[in-house]
Amino acid sequence: MSNVSIGNSIKRLIIVPICVVFLSVLSSSTSQNNDFAREDKSTIESIINEKESINWVFTGNSITQGAKHTHGMRAYPEIFAERIRWEMQRPYDVIINTAISGHTTQNIINDFDRRVSRFNPKVVVLMIGTNDAAQDRNITIESFGNNLVALIDRIRGIGAIPIVMSPNIIITEKSPERSRLYLYVEKMGQVVKTKNVIYVDNWSIWSTELQQKYPGEVFKKLLNDPLHPNGYGHLEIAMALFKELSIFDLTAPTCGAPYYEGYH
Amino acid sequence: MSFFFIFWLFIFPSCSKDTDGIKDNIPDSEELKPKISLLIPNMAYNNDTIKVVGENFGSRKTDVSLIFGENSAKIASVSDKLITTIVPTGNGTVKISVKVKDDISNSLSFTYRKIIADTTADTDKEQIEVLLESSDPVNWVFTGNSITQGAKHTHGMRPYSDIFAERIRWEMQRPYDVIINTAISGHTTQNIINDFDRRVSRFNPKVVVLMIGTNDAAEDRNISTESFGNNLIALIDGIRGIGAIPIVMSPNIIITEKSPERSRLYLYVEKMGQIVKTKNVIYVDNWSIWSTELQQKYPGGVFKELMNDPLHPNGYGHQEIAMALFKALSIFDSTAPTCGGVYHEGNH
Numbered sequence: 058m059s060n061v062s063i064g065n066s067i068k069r070l071i072i073v074p075i076c077v078v079f080l081s082v083l084s085s086s087t088s089q090n091n092d093f094a095r096e097d098k099s100t101i102e103s104i105i106n107e108k109e110s111i112n113w114v115f116t117g118n119s120i121t122q123g124a125k126h127t128h129g130m131r132a133y134p135e136i137f138a139e140r141i142r143w144e145m146q147r148p149y150d151v152i153i154n155t156a157i158s159g160h161t162t163q164n165i166i167n168d169f170d171r172r173v174s175r176f177n178p179k180v181v182v183l184m185i186g187t188n189d190a191a192q193d194r195n196i197t198i199e200s201f202g203n204n205l206v207a208l209i210d211r212i213r214g215i216g217a218i219p220i221v222m223s224p225n226i227i228i229t230e231k232s233p234e235r236s237r238l239y240l241y242v243e244k245m246g247q248v249v250k251t252k253n254v255i256y257v258d259n260w261s262i263w264s265t266e267l268q269q270k271y272p273g274e275v276f277k278k279l280l281n282d283p284l285h286p287n288g289y290g291h292l293e294i295a296m297a298l299f300k301e302l303s304i305f306d307l308t309a310p311t312c313g314a315p316y317y318e319g320y321h
Numbered sequence: 322m323s324f325f326f327i328f329w330l331f332i333f334p335s336c337s338k339d340t341d342g343i344k345d346n347i348p349d350s351e352e353l354k355p356k357i358s359l360l361i362p363n364m365a366y367n368n369d370t371i372k373v374v375g376e377n378f379g380s381r382k383t384d385v386s387l388i389f390g391e392n393s394a395k396i397a398s399v400s401d402k403l404i405t406t407i408v409p410t411g412n413g414t415v416k417i418s419v420k421v422k423d424d425i426s427n428s429l430s431f432t433y434r435k436i437i438a439d440t441t442a443d444t445d446k447e448q449i450e451v452l453l454e455s456s457d458p459v460n461w462v463f464t465g466n467s468i469t470q471g472a473k474h475t476h477g478m479r480p481y482s483d484i485f486a487e488r489i490r491w492e493m494q495r496p497y498d499v500i501i502n503t504a505i506s507g508h509t510t511q512n513i514i515n516d517f518d519r520r521v522s523r524f525n526p527k528v529v530v531l532m533i534g535t536n537d538a539a540e541d542r543n544i545s546t547e548s549f550g551n552n553l554i555a556l557i558d559g560i561r562g563i564g565a566i567p568i569v570m571s572p573n574i575i576i577t578e579k580s581p582e583r584s585r586l587y588l589y590v591e592k593m594g595q596i597v598k599t600k601n602v603i604y605v606d607n608w609s610i611w612s613t614e615l616q617q618k619y620p621g622g623v624f625k626e627l628m629n630d631p632l633h634p635n636g637y638g639h640q641e642i643a644m645a646l647f648k649a650l651s652i653f654d655s656t657a658p659t660c661g662g663v664y665h666e667g668n669h
Contacts, residue, residue, distance in 0.1 A: 123487070142505075143472035148506060152502075155499060171497070228668075228669060282668060320576070321629055321631060
């Protein structure tokens, strides 16, 4: 618990001044995160501190699958596996990726048993929405919200902790069929708040923090097409997840520190 | 090929006659140089006996050497127009040439037959083919030590099990397949035997990929080659026992001078080779691939290009391991990005 509040104080110290200067929107979402899903966060913290190994399931669409766009680099669930299994020395933890390219909330509801339950996970990470928002899927914002609620409830129903991640921003001019994605993200923000779920708001991070880190170049540096993060985009998503779970460590290679190179 | 050779044999004597005429009996050193014209056969297994037909070989065994790629072959007999030789260890297609004293002949291509591909584990390979053609999803478990775990050394690149996941789940469009990695840094065959249920059985896999040995061979582990062999057998039997197909992979080569505590690793690999043969198991022999094919692909640069320390492959080393696995399972496609093809880059 003390770690959490120290972490949160540091977060406030760093983030709040930036928010005040740049974006009042970010400041509201940050203060929201501080009290947000506190119980889940401390449960995850104690899971990580305990010896007992757990299964983590990652599911979603092509982004979480890491299909096609990373040029041989690790996708964010794979970076997470390196962080947990190697860097944090929890080698008996198992990270399972059941995300599938093209899929929506509806697909994951239909496949819930084979893609989530059967692996008996303690934590389920769900990044979803980019396909739900595509016009030809005919999933209304309302249905999307209901599906999200259903998924969160089912994850809780099997005794696991849900972590919801919003999609990264997309190049709307090149994917006009998904131009309403921002409304799905807005809905997601409401649902996670109501359901008190750990939320990694990639959409907001890519719209604010990363715009400052890569001025005018977020799409160029972090995407591989109008929708999909490249390997560096995945690194950003992984780091956002680490920060939300208070397992971010600037000196670790999965968090952006230099990679080890031995004699060879 | 043989037609061309016969044609060439007819042409060749007339050419040399012309040359003699022009040079008017001045001794021609070209004429005395060894030449090879035919390998019988030009495809064979390691340790097979083949015949090298040609001329100017002399008759003294001690004057003659035969080079397969970069390896010298043992010579059984020599006459002026025929050498009988034993095929040395190797892989793929290599050039053969004859050296008589200081003169080196032309070279001809020779192809190694793949013992594993041709004669062993056929049933398992067919079964995997069936699994891949069926629409039923498969769980694949990868286990082993730090190499399979992909810990520390890939600089953000995918280790081979993740590359395999991309090949199967994305490129081969089997998205419901699940790839589970339970490899753990520092572990030996003994650790995996102890943990078999939690690391293998409970995931109900149809295929289990096991790359192991680098730690077993470390002196301080006190695992004899005999015990290592027995452990491998136990693991193979355990995997078969849960109805899964085992795939065994030998370790990559290591920088022995920098890891003298593992200098006996080659003996563990030798033992592994014997066991996979006896147990008729699919075998991806990284050790041999890194010792031969990859030496040709990266002449003098295998350690520099493919490792990140004396023991561990870097991301490119993992790519080679993944590709070797794809080849063993006949799912290698040189146009696919996981097999060295060009990565897609969209508009962004």
